[in-house]
Amino acid sequence: MEEKTAFELLKQKKYPELRAMLATMEPADIVLLLEEADEEDLPRYYRILPKELAYETFAEMDADMQENLIRSFSDNELSEVLEEMFLDDTVDMIEEMPAALVKRILRIAKPEMRKSINELLNYPKDSAGSIMTIEYVDLKKTMRVSEAFDRIRKTALDKETVYTCYVTDAGKHLIGIVTAKDLLLAPPEAIISDIMDEDVIYVSTHEDKEEVAKQINKYGFLAMPVVDAEKRLVGIVTVDDAIDVMQEETDEDFQLMAAVTPSDDSYFKTSVLSHARHRIVWLLILMLSATFTGIIITHYEAAMSALLVSFIPMLMDTGGNCGSQSSVLIIRGMAVDEIKMKDFGRVLFKEIRIALVVGITLACANALRIYLMYEFIYKNSELYAGFDVFRVMIVVGLTIVGACLLAKTLGCCLPMLAKRCKLDPAVMASPMITTIVDACTVFLYFNVAIWILKI
Amino acid sequence: MEEKTAFELLKQKKYPELRAMLATMEPADIVLLLEEADEEDLPRYYRILPKELAYETFAEMDADMQENLIRSFSDNELSEVLEEMFLDDTVDMIEEMPAALVKRILRIAKPEMRKSINELLNYPKDSAGSIMTIEYVDLKKTMRVSEAFDRIRKTALDKETVYTCYVTDAGKHLIGIVTAKDLLLAPPEAIISDIMDEDVIYVSTHEDKEEVAKQINKYGFLAMPVVDAEKRLVGIVTVDDAIDVMQEETDEDFQLMAAVTPSDDSYFKTSVLSHARHRIVWLLILMLSATFTGIIITHYEAAMSALLVSFIPMLMDTGGNCGSQSSVLIIRGMAVDEIKMKDFGRVLFKEIRIALVVGITLACANALRIYLMYEFIYKNSELYAGFDVFRVMIVVGLTIVGACLLAKTLGCCLPMLAKRCKLDPAVMASPMITTIVDACTVFLYFNVAIWILKI
Numbered sequence: 001m002e003e004k005t006a007f008e009l010l011k012q013k014k015y016p017e018l019r020a021m022l023a024t025m026e027p028a029d030i031v032l033l034l035e036e037a038d039e040e041d042l043p044r045y046y047r048i049l050p051k052e053l054a055y056e057t058f059a060e061m062d063a064d065m066q067e068n069l070i071r072s073f074s075d076n077e078l079s080e081v082l083e084e085m086f087l088d089d090t091v092d093m094i095e096e097m098p099a100a101l102v103k104r105i106l107r108i109a110k111p112e113m114r115k116s117i118n119e120l121l122n123y124p125k126d127s128a129g130s131i132m133t134i135e136y137v138d139l140k141k142t143m144r145v146s147e148a149f150d151r152i153r154k155t156a157l158d159k160e161t162v163y164t165c166y167v168t169d170a171g172k173h174l175i176g177i178v179t180a181k182d183l184l185l186a187p188p189e190a191i192i193s194d195i196m197d198e199d200v201i202y203v204s205t206h207e208d209k210e211e212v213a214k215q216i217n218k219y220g221f222l223a224m225p226v227v228d229a230e231k232r233l234v235g236i237v238t239v240d241d242a243i244d245v246m247q248e249e250t251d252e253d254f255q256l257m258a259a260v261t262p263s264d265d266s267y268f269k270t271s272v273l274s275h276a277r278h279r280i281v282w283l284l285i286l287m288l289s290a291t292f293t294g295i296i297i298t299h300y301e302a303a304m305s306a307l308l309v310s311f312i313p314m315l316m317d318t319g320g321n322c323g324s325q326s327s328v329l330i331i332r333g334m335a336v337d338e339i340k341m342k343d344f345g346r347v348l349f350k351e352i353r354i355a356l357v358v359g360i361t362l363a364c365a366n367a368l369r370i371y372l373m374y375e376f377i378y379k380n381s382e383l384y385a386g387f388d389v390f391r392v393m394i395v396v397g398l399t400i401v402g403a404c405l406l407a408k409t410l411g412c413c414l415p416m417l418a419k420r421c422k423l424d425p426a427v428m429a430s431p432m433i434t435t436i437v438d439a440c441t442v443f444l445y446f447n448v449a450i451w452i453l454k455i
Numbered sequence: 456m457e458e459k460t461a462f463e464l465l466k467q468k469k470y471p472e473l474r475a476m477l478a479t480m481e482p483a484d485i486v487l488l489l490e491e492a493d494e495e496d497l498p499r500y501y502r503i504l505p506k507e508l509a510y511e512t513f514a515e516m517d518a519d520m521q522e523n524l525i526r527s528f529s530d531n532e533l534s535e536v537l538e539e540m541f542l543d544d545t546v547d548m549i550e551e552m553p554a555a556l557v558k559r560i561l562r563i564a565k566p567e568m569r570k571s572i573n574e575l576l577n578y579p580k581d582s583a584g585s586i587m588t589i590e591y592v593d594l595k596k597t598m599r600v601s602e603a604f605d606r607i608r609k610t611a612l613d614k615e616t617v618y619t620c621y622v623t624d625a626g627k628h629l630i631g632i633v634t635a636k637d638l639l640l641a642p643p644e645a646i647i648s649d650i651m652d653e654d655v656i657y658v659s660t661h662e663d664k665e666e667v668a669k670q671i672n673k674y675g676f677l678a679m680p681v682v683d684a685e686k687r688l689v690g691i692v693t694v695d696d697a698i699d700v701m702q703e704e705t706d707e708d709f710q711l712m713a714a715v716t717p718s719d720d721s722y723f724k725t726s727v728l729s730h731a732r733h734r735i736v737w738l739l740i741l742m743l744s745a746t747f748t749g750i751i752i753t754h755y756e757a758a759m760s761a762l763l764v765s766f767i768p769m770l771m772d773t774g775g776n777c778g779s780q781s782s783v784l785i786i787r788g789m790a791v792d793e794i795k796m797k798d799f800g801r802v803l804f805k806e807i808r809i810a811l812v813v814g815i816t817l818a819c820a821n822a823l824r825i826y827l828m829y830e831f832i833y834k835n836s837e838l839y840a841g842f843d844v845f846r847v848m849i850v851v852g853l854t855i856v857g858a859c860l861l862a863k864t865l866g867c868c869l870p871m872l873a874k875r876c877k878l879d880p881a882v883m884a885s886p887m888i889t890t891i892v893d894a895c896t897v898f899l900y901f902n903v904a905i906w907i908l909k910i
Contacts, residue, residue, distance in 0.1 A: 024654040025654070026654075026656060026674050028673045028674050028675075149639065152639055153639055153640060156636055156639060156640055157640070162635075162636050162639065163618050163635065163636075180617075180618065180635055180639075181611055181617050181618075184604065184607055184608055184611060184617065184635075185608060185611055185612070199479040199480070199481075201481060217695075217698050217702075218483045219481050219483050220483075220695045222618075222677065222694075239677075239694055239698075240672075240675045243672050243694075243698060243701070246698070246701070246702075247672075247701075247791065250705050251787060251791075253709075254708075254783055254784075254786075254787045255783070255784070255787075257712070257783065258779045258780045258782075258783030258784065258885070259776050259779065259780060260780050260783070260784065266788075266793055267784060267785075267788045267793055267794060267802075268793070268794075268798075268801070268805075272805060272808045272809050272812065273812065275805070275809045276809050276812035276813050276816070279777075279780050279809070279813055280812075280813055280816055280817070282776070283773060283776055283777065283780075283813065283817055284816075284817065284820055286772060286773070286776055287769055287772070287773050287817060287820070287821060288820075288824065290768050290769035290772040290773065291769055291824065293768035293769070293772075294765035294766055294767075294768055294769055295765070297761065297764055297765045297767075297768070298761045298762070298765045298838055300761075301761040301837075301838075304759065304760075304761050304764065305759075306752065306753045306755075306756040306759050307753070309752055309759065309764050309767075310749035310750070310752045310753045311749055312749075312752075312764075312767065312768070313745050313748035313749055313752070313767070313771060313893055313894075313897065314742055314745035314746055314748070314749055316768060316771065317741060317742070317745040317748075317889065317890060317893065318738060318741070318742050318745070320775075320889070321714050321737070321738055321741055321886050322734075322738065324713045324714065324885065324886065325713045325714055325715050325734050325738075327713075328709055328710070328712065328713030328715070329709075329710070329713065329715065329722060330722075332706060332709045332710075333721075333722045336702065336706075338721055338722055338723070339722060339723075343723075346723070347722075350723075350727060350730070353727045354727050354730045354731050354734070357727065357728065357731035357735075358731050358734055358735055358738065361731070361735055361739075362735070362738055362739065362742060365739055365742070365743075366742065369743065369746065382756075383753055383756075430713065430779065430885055431772075431776050431779065434772065434775070435772060438768055438772065439768075442768065
């Protein structure tokens with residue numbers, strides 16, 4: 001509703017009304033609105049925003065929109081925006097910009113800021129250092145609560161969060177934590193060292209960012225302090241960045257599970273050719289692997305009949321689905337730290353028992369289905385010529401139980417093996433498992449058929 | 456390291472040392488430790504915790520552990536814990552307890568708390584009301600900043616967050632928001648109405664909890680206010696609860712995508728029979744659907760040869776994988792609100808172009824593979840007796856392109872159709888798409904084969 005009206009004002013170029021309306025909106029909603037506007041009009045709309053709101057909105061934009069705006073900015077405007085943005089957002093932005101713009105940004109940034117940006121850019125991708133901000137409130141342990149409040153008041157505007165304050169010693173080592181709530185509840189004359197919590201949980205700059213996000217979630221923190229190799233406090237990771245990391249990791253798992261090469265770009269911003277490239281690698285690998293199943297089939301030419309071949313798709317699908325179920329549950333369980341490497345035996349034993357229950361049930365259901373179709377459709381057709389329907393039921397049933405056992409065993413072993421080999425367990429998700437299980441199922445099927453049907 | 460030592464102290468029954476060590480630990484870590492202890496020892500370990508920490512740890516436990524402890528609690532102990540827990544945690548706990556314990560909890564709760572619990576229990580499952588807490592800080596617009604601080608100081612201990620305060624009028628209607636940061640930056644004599652933000656974003660009690668979580672993430676809020684039908688403030692949803700909701704929804708999508716009936720229970724806490732039950736429904740549906748592919752095969756008995764049959768697994772897998780890629784990307788895109796229903800045409804057009812690129816590439820790669828295998832392995836074998844290798848390449852290639860087109864079209868249409876029908880789009884993930892695409896691919900394959908090979 002609100003968006004609709006703003007969009008109309010924007011189209012009708014009623015700028016004063018638009019300005020008044022935008023002033024009441026959240027930055028995230030303004031960005032959504034600007035995405036609907038023509039690209040060349042973007043700078044004009046940006047400039048009618050009240051200044052503070054403009055800076056906040058800029059920080060919320062995606063890299064394309066930011067790039068578009070920066071190109072239209074005067075050096076002065078760019079310098080203002082850089083001053084107001086949090087450093088972690090600036091670094092995120094710089095990582096997406098073309099080299100020429102990065103140079104311009106670094107040239108315009110003040111020397112101290114430039115130094116900090118360069119330091120942050122140097123942390124390895126996916127590390128805590130790469131997502132942290134250096135704008136936190138630090139206190140000294142000898143301060144009184146009233147002095148702490150003075151310090152927060154003086155610096156709050158430039159800090160990403162003021163609700164957790166970090167107590168450091170002369171060497172910048174992290175020695176304690178005080179929340180704003182602790183400060184509010186303490187008498188003004190209390191000394192920080194008396195009210196701070198010395199059992200500080202922290203991470204190092206090189207910690208994997210996914211691990212940091214998990215810990216923030218586990219402890220319910222609003223921010224996690226990050227220290228360097230000498231245990232000096234160098235930054236914090238805030239809960240909103242942790243949520244972003246968790247969503248990116250989930251995106252990546254989804255993509256891997258769908259046999260797509262992971263990419264950070266959004267669906268619509270990725271071109272057709274890039275989409276095709278991301279999808280084709282795995283398809284090729286899986287297509288060529290599926291050739292093995294074909295080779296196995298050609299080996300059993302003698303056993304080839306329309307009847308026996310007709311069960312292959314059902315057997316392959318059932319095996320594949322059984323394997324997917326186990327692998328996806330195990331992969332997700334490992335992603336949320338519920339299943340650990342030491343649980344391997346427990347998981348395997350559990351999956352084998354599940355496979356037996358599932359396999360036997362499916363085999364019985366399928367036997368019934370075969371019998372009914374035989375009785376009512378195929379009794380006098382050529383399809384069953386030379387076959388005993390009961391033996392066929394047994395062949396298919398045994399294959400289903402075997403395929404379930406195999407699929408669920410591989411479905412739990414392969415993801416854990418991948419993790420052991422320091423690979424992302426998600427590469428061992430449905431498509432990979434399906435391809436492997438297919439070949440094994442067809443092999444098993446023909447052997448059971450030859451054995452029981454004596455072909 | 457720390458956990459290990461604590462666990463040893465626990466086993467050696469060195470309680471004073473253990474108590475000292477636990478006192479320095481975070482509640483989430485203590486719960487992890489207690490999970491390793493024998494169930495009957497749990498109450499003893501719980502009682503050596505310092506009181507405050509004990510309450511916080513209790514709130515972090517899963518329902519089984521809480522139930523175990525509550526059974527060992529005296530009425531006094533239970534009453535103390537209830538007093539200290541946040542109401543949303545209490546309600547979450549009650550929802551998991553057996554009826555007898557729920558009765559005991561409600562009997563021991565003070566009348567006012569009992570009333571609130573009952574109200575919260577009445578909100579529909581998955582609504583904002585069901586996950587909100589009613590413990591927030593409310594201010595009046597006529598208050599001065601110093602009075603606001605007094606109020607926060609007086610009530611902070613019982614509030615889930617004090618960092619966002621809500622300004623309400625005499626009728627409890629939400630009229631503004633003030634953050635603790637705003638309060639800290641304002642002079643003590645300022646009036647709340649002058650510094651509050653009147654453009655409040657809020658949700659209603661009946662809003663879907665997933666939507667609430669998305670909005671908290673979108674706006675970067677620490678808490679989202681919840682209002683009733685008369686726009687009166689009734690509670691808040693905090694960011695940590697929003698993260699939990701997001702994780703639950705992701706878990707559910709993963710399970711649906713793996714053809715598992717979703718369940719909230721953890722992998723290890725679910726029994727073998729429950730696991731089997733959750734997995735068997737979809738397996739049965741998919742197994743019986745795969746029968747169609749079998750029926751199609753039996754219809755083309757005339758075209759049956761080891762050579763043609765040997766390509767079926769590869770064609771089925773490729774079609775299935777192509778469909779999975781599209782459906783999973785679309786499902787995820789819809790889950791994070793990047794793809795909306797109005798984008799249907801755009802998505803379809805994009806997927807068709809991707810399918811053409813991918814299909815033609817795969818067809819060429821496969822033609823090369825067939826040619827190489829023919830030249831070096833099958834040239835003089837019986838497999839190709841009566842077949843022209845180039846025509847086979849064309850049949851398989853055309854089928855691959857057709858299967859890709861079909862798979863990617865269905866892969867984007869079906870999840871969006873499911874959403875249109877108010878179903879979870881994730882039910883249209885890989886397994887379902889695979890089964891449908893399989894049948895179509897086999898049908899297409901035999902028809903192309905009959906047409907080009909003139910069988």
